[in-house]
Amino acid sequence: MPTIDAILQKRELDRDDIIALLGASASADVELIRSSAEKVLIDECGDAVYYRGLVEFSNYCAYDCHYCGIRKSNADIKRYTLSKDDIVAAAKWSIRQGYGSVVLQSGERRDPEFVDFLEDVIAEIKSATVSEKLPNGAGITLSVGEQEPQSYERFYKAGAHRYLLRIEASDPNLFALIHPQNQSWQNRIDCLKTLRQIGFQVGTGVMIGIPGQTVSNLADDVLFFRGMDVDMIGMGPYIVHRSTPMNIHADYYDQHKDKIFQTALLMIAVCRLVLKNVNIASTTALQAMRDDGRELGLRYGANVIMPQTTPVDVRRDYLLYDGKPYMSDDARLYHSDLEKKIKSIGRKITVDDWGDSKKAVLRSQASYQCLTLKSKPLKSLKSKSLKSNSFLVTGAPPP
Numbered sequence: 001m002p003t004i005d006a007i008l009q010k011r012e013l014d015r016d017d018i019i020a021l022l023g024a025s026a027s028a029d030v031e032l033i034r035s036s037a038e039k040v041l042i043d044e045c046g047d048a049v050y051y052r053g054l055v056e057f058s059n060y061c062a063y064d065c066h067y068c069g070i071r072k073s074n075a076d077i078k079r080y081t082l083s084k085d086d087i088v089a090a091a092k093w094s095i096r097q098g099y100g101s102v103v104l105q106s107g108e109r110r111d112p113e114f115v116d117f118l119e120d121v122i123a124e125i126k127s128a129t130v131s132e133k134l135p136n137g138a139g140i141t142l143s144v145g146e147q148e149p150q151s152y153e154r155f156y157k158a159g160a161h162r163y164l165l166r167i168e169a170s171d172p173n174l175f176a177l178i179h180p181q182n183q184s185w186q187n188r189i190d191c192l193k194t195l196r197q198i199g200f201q202v203g204t205g206v207m208i209g210i211p212g213q214t215v216s217n218l219a220d221d222v223l224f225f226r227g228m229d230v231d232m233i234g235m236g237p238y239i240v241h242r243s244t245p246m247n248i249h250a251d252y253y254d255q256h257k258d259k260i261f262q263t264a265l266l267m268i269a270v271c272r273l274v275l276k277n278v279n280i281a282s283t284t285a286l287q288a289m290r291d292d293g294r295e296l297g298l299r300y301g302a303n304v305i306m307p308q309t310t311p312v313d314v315r316r317d318y319l320l321y322d323g324k325p326y327m328s329d330d331a332r333l334y335h336s337d338l339e340k341k342i343k344s345i346g347r348k349i350t351v352d353d354w355g356d357s358k359k360a361v362l363r364s365q366a367s368y369q370c371l372t373l374k375s376k377p378l379k380s381l382k383s384k385s386l387k388s389n390s391f392l393v394t395g396a397p398p399p
């Protein structure tokens with residue numbers, strides 16, 4: 001078997017290479033992988049860290065995913081939906097901080113009332129955030145699950161331009177184990193394709209450490225991301241929530257916590273090595289496992305951070321998993337603390353910028369060239385070279 005060093009010298013990583021990298025455990029190997037990923041990040045995307053103000057605007061959900069704390073059947077939480085004014089205020093706060101972009105996330109609902117409301121909120125955020133610095137208003141990413149194609153189109157026309165829809169597990173069998181029967185793997189794939197056709201920059205991701213998941217599953221997840229040609233990745237460790245059917249795996253989680261955390265970091269690094277110029281978020285779930293989790297995510301190749309801007313009084317009701325940090329302190333203090341941490345790892349915070357991935361920027365330049373090709377004589381176009389871009393032990397399967 002080739003050494004980690006030899007694998008990292010290769011131009012293209014195949015499935016076996018990815019499995020070997022994700023399974024690395026010797027600290028020297030892990031550090032080699034981390035530093036290679038950091039180098040690819042800096043070479044391909046630069047040292048910028050992009051912020052998005054995260055607004056978790058509603059915890060109502062019509063679905064019952066087995067892992068999720070805001071699932072429909074969890075009667076232990078208080079349900080809320082923020083008013084349009086509150087959501088717009090949170091977005092404006094983010095823009096005043098220089099974040100440039102917001103992420104609107106909620107439980108999954110497809111009813112007309114929800115779709116009308118969200119469309120209206122997007123349009124309002126857009127018009128309320130236009131400035132000299134941001135002539136096209138805030139960048140808006142949505143994370144509101146599977147929707148009808150017409151709804152996606154309405155959200156896009158209203159001004160959202162990025163969409164995160166995690167596949168959660170790219171293996172259809174694993175997907176089926178953690179979702180109720182009315183959630184279909186195929187529909188999620190169709191949604192991802194529809195989003196791209198409409199023009200969204202598309203992101204997906206998985207949970208890492210799902211009981212029964214193997215390193216080979218995770219390697220296939222990485223290959224899945226590559227196959228879907230996504231612009232963004234948002235993924236993090238799976239963490240048990242006590243009021244979900246998967247709480248029976250609490251012991252499994254406790255036993256494998258460290259391994260899950262380390263594998264989540266390695267997934268970031270490997271995604272950076274394989275996908276090169278996409279945006280990768282360092283997610284809250286990493287921070288839930290370790291105070292410095294998100295900074296570590298950045299050091300393993302992530303370049304996006306989503307600071308919480310959900311109003312403090314409802315944060316604790318958006319508990320997707322146990323121990324989610326809801327940071328009841330003043331968001332401004334939190335913000336400056338984060339800034340110090342990012343600077344301390346030698347990275348630069350980008351302000352007043354949507355922070356699209358290099359991949360998405362290159363794609364839009366390429367399609368612009370295609371359009372102008374029709375009107376320009378071929379020789380006038382310079383051909384611009386586009387830089388192309390047994391884990392976790394097997395546990396008892398989820399219910």
Ligand code: 5AD
Pocket residue numbers: 067068069166168206207236237238239240241285320321322
């Ligand atoms: N552990 C980790 N991540 C979770 N999510 C939901 N529940 C959990 C959990 N128990 C993640 C899902 C979803 C995102 C919004 O939150 O991946 O897509």
